[in-house]
Amino acid sequence: MNCAQAGAGALFLGIDGGGSKCRALLANEVGRELGSGTAGPANPFQNFEQACASIRQAADQALTDAGLASADLARVIAGVGLAGVNIPRIHQRMSQWRHPFAAMYLTTDIHVACLGAHGGEDGAVIVAGTGSVGYVCRHGRSHSYGAHGFPFGDKGSGAWIGLEALKAALLALDGLGPGTALLPAIEGRLEVDGLDIVAHMAGARSRDYAALAPLVLECAERGDAVALDIVRAAAAYFDHLAAKLLGHGADRFALLGGLARRIAPWLSPTSRAALVPARGQPDRGALAFAMARAATAVAEPG
């Protein structure tokens, strides 16, 4: 890349790629949005070729949306945030991809999510979705906590909440744990009775457990003691995560993911005082990442 590419007339592209979809956001040299695109999964750890194809497809869509042609990809400076590139060998392989862009800057999905949430500035985020993670980025250094995968990681996440609820419901069914509204709630949701829950959930994946989490929050909101214990344990974990992130000098954090709105009221007053709404989406963060990295490259002596 040279200075001319990042100057007047340059095109910037933000890519947010994960295990279910890939989003692309195209902007001009001052960050004004020109078009967007969406494609399938883009997690190079799960499927490298598919990830590259999804990025290419989402990028093409964004150009078309902006009234531009595929050939214009050659003048695009892309910021690409992907799940899986926290693994060094995946990062290396992805860096060696013969991408169609003028330049590609690669980072993690959580990094662009954090940049998106804080308008391209330093900050911290906690994701409470099917999985969970805490992330802080300040002065070019980042720290990540949690995640690690289901069932041994992702504490407090939807999958974790769902699994804990299922365990409690089965203990109640056997008379080996306290009675709980979780049992009829899960029976109703799965449309099975009693021990048929077991056959229904055999081989379930993290998203299947996470699908039970809203029920658990409902039961907790209605005062069920067992559900309250689970939700309070999840919230206490997020409070602990938040303290870790703020300990790195961040003065605020955003709560992202499908459970964010439901779990926020359960956080401690200290956590809630530091909680800020997310300013933008991860694809906007990826765009900010591309523009910041291009500016740095321009500033460096040629």
Place this chain on the structure above:
Amino acid sequence: MNCAQAGAGALFLGIDGGGSKCRALLANEVGRELGSGTAGPANPFQNFEQACASIRQAADQALTDAGLASADLARVIAGVGLAGVNIPRIHQRMSQWRHPFAAMYLTTDIHVACLGAHGGEDGAVIVAGTGSVGYVCRHGRSHSYGAHGFPFGDKGSGAWIGLEALKAALLALDGLGPGTALLPAIEGRLEVDGLDIVAHMAGARSRDYAALAPLVLECAERGDAVALDIVRAAAAYFDHLAAKLLGHGADRFALLGGLARRIAPWLSPTSRAALVPARGQPDRGALAFAMARAATAVAEPG
């Protein structure tokens, strides 16, 4: 079957079939052991044809071991205890098997384990192995507690203990939980460091988690507070199970499975007071089941 078959000269066979192997024990009409055999997996829920083949192969081996011929299967009265036949449709399908025996009496693997442990008499057992279950049989009625499968059931089991330890080790690694000897113990066992544990355990199955359980007991025995919490929670669950079983009128229980010897010292004094050593193996229980059912059949009016 008729009276002559169960009378003098009759052959009785006990079959204990599970997900990893099938054992057969052959005896004469007074229960004197004549021969034994072992074959591969016999869980008709996992693989029906394989289960039938394994039973047949183990039975043939037992006859050969006793100096008898395959043709003698036609005068064998078999008691068959199998994993999976607690599921009604599997029980029905197995009952319809065109078996090679003079008669076949079918029951669950846990039932024959209980009969084996108590010399063919009423009693109760708790299994603490890769999975966990509590079972009591009195006056022809049985009750089962727990099991249900990993990761939502099998509390207190080896798989449960291993998973809880892994969760605690990863929290310690992130500084989100108390430091624990479990972390270096797991790193040493898996021969990986830090977050490489995650990649190593991704996609792990219950037996992989259960393989960590002996480490957890060692750490608890050496006083590690986190390991102690896990082992005490497992023991408290087994105490609860024992109370349930004794509540059905059983005055004793046997503790079976790969963790039995290690977990027994952690049980409450009340539980330990009711704990008796297992008198025999499940195949011996299956044999007792065959003899008892044949005697009942003989006693019934023709």
